[in-house]
Amino acid sequence: MTNNSKRIDVIRLDENMTIKPTVHDSLQWLSPLEKPFHIAGFAWLGQDKRYRRLPTSPTLSLPHAVDELANCTAGGQIRFRTNSSRLSLRAKLRGPSDMYHMPATGQSGFDCYLGEPGDQHYLSTARFDPASTEYEAELYNWGEKREFCVTLNFPLYQGVEEVWIGVEPDAAIGSAPSYADDKPIVIYGTSITQGGCATRPGMAYSNILSRSIPLEFMNLGFSGNGKGEPEVARTIAEIPNPAMLILDYEANSGTIEDISTTLPQFIPIYRERHPDVPIVVVSKIRFAGDRYYEEMRILHEGRKKVQEETVMRLRQRGDVNVHFVDGSNLLGEGAEECTVDGVHPTDLGFLRMATSLEPVIRELLAQTKY
Structure with missing residues (x-):
């Protein structure tokens, strides 16, 4: 007789759902805070050096909840150009994923778009353990050099303490195209x-x-x-x-x-x-x-x-x-x-x-x- 109370382990049954271990020994890890990377969406980044949507020390006292939620990185983006055959990401978060009605990928994940401004196309989303506050995820692996403009979107409902970009040691890293104007x-x-x-x-x-x-x-x-x-x-x-x-x-x-x-x-x-x-x-x-x-x-x-x-x-x-x-x-x-x-x-x-x-x-x- 089948035990209907037994947990259904979908991750074991469907290999497409598994979080595959990453091999990162051959990658170089770069900070997107350094040139030629461009980070968008954080107006006070240059001043505070933090992935935060409002100033760390605001001129006026902000409501407590607003001040806390400013640490969520919604709308943040990392932009750059590379010919690396592989692209990976390491992230250190402020906490684990814990929302009942929002996927961990939206709350705490990064996703990856390729293409020039106005012609960007989705490729992949970071795979990670939602209970973890640190993860490494491979975003693509072509096996050959192919140049793209890359946009990585920050998590929507989580804070990011650190993020690092992993590329091949001999990869070229360049600036993303400028916006049509510098007005946000x-x-x-x-x-x-x-x-x-x-x-x-x-x-x-x-x-x-x-x-x-x-x-x-x-x-x-x-x-x-x-x-x-x-x-x-x-x-x-x-x-x-x-x-x-x-x-x-x-x-x-x-x-x-x-x-x-x-x-x-x-x-x-x-x-x-x-x-x-x-x-x-x-x-x-x-x-x-x-x-x-x-x-x-x-x-x-x-x-x-x-x-x-x-x-x-x-x-x-x-x-x-x-x-x-x-x-x-x-x-x-x-x-x-x-x-x-x-x-x-x-x-x-x-x-x-x-x-x-x-x-x-x-x-x-x-x-x-x-």
Whole structure:
């Protein structure tokens, strides 16, 4: 008789699921903090030398949760060119993978894209033990020299203490192509902005957009804590020379009264430093519960109205560079089928979000000649 209570060991049964040991004796290990590597997505990296999304010692005291979540490396990228026949990666994380609804590959993994800006294609994701805080993973092994521009996306919901790039000792390492401009697109928001719950880093919507729009993207999504506080607004405004600011924080904004206070404060604070930069206010995507819970629907409609009216009022006062996007349309038909839990998008959801936002961003960039 079959023992139905016995654990099914899929990793043993399917060799494609196994984590194969890596052989690294012949590789040289390089720090991406050194030239010619380029690291994108961390505005304060040059100052603090840490893979962190906000300053280590901010001018203003940040909310504790925001300060902690800033250590998650969502949106970070390592860019370079190489002809190495092999490419591996070593990472030291701040903790193990522990999320119930997000794969370890998205929370704590790196993934690899090859190709020039605007023509990048996914190749592989790091394989590792999700319980481990240190791992080494082979990203490709051609067996011959082939030159590519490489983009490695950092983990979305974990901190990275160290990362090293392994290449053949005789491999050439060069700089990645420059962006079309040195002006970053800054996105502030919630867990959805941060990338919950993409299966791998490259599928967060900021990273998807970065593959089609040749600018640096700064992902400032703070899971559960995108609340629009003034001190956060002032800190974000410190990022120099932005091409655009996208505010996507309704889902964490609290009551209708809360967002009625924070949004009309956030935008003027940002305007003090960046008077003409396009600002795009995006209301939240459609949640599955919006269909069934009247109080949820009323809350969303009220907060969306606040955002629309705030933008309209600012435009009437002369700020023609602030815009509103109705986020309830971003996922399209069957929106509830694009989430893992009725709230957080799957890869399909993030792809639809990026596809919907891309023409808006492109049009505004063209209007402002960025």
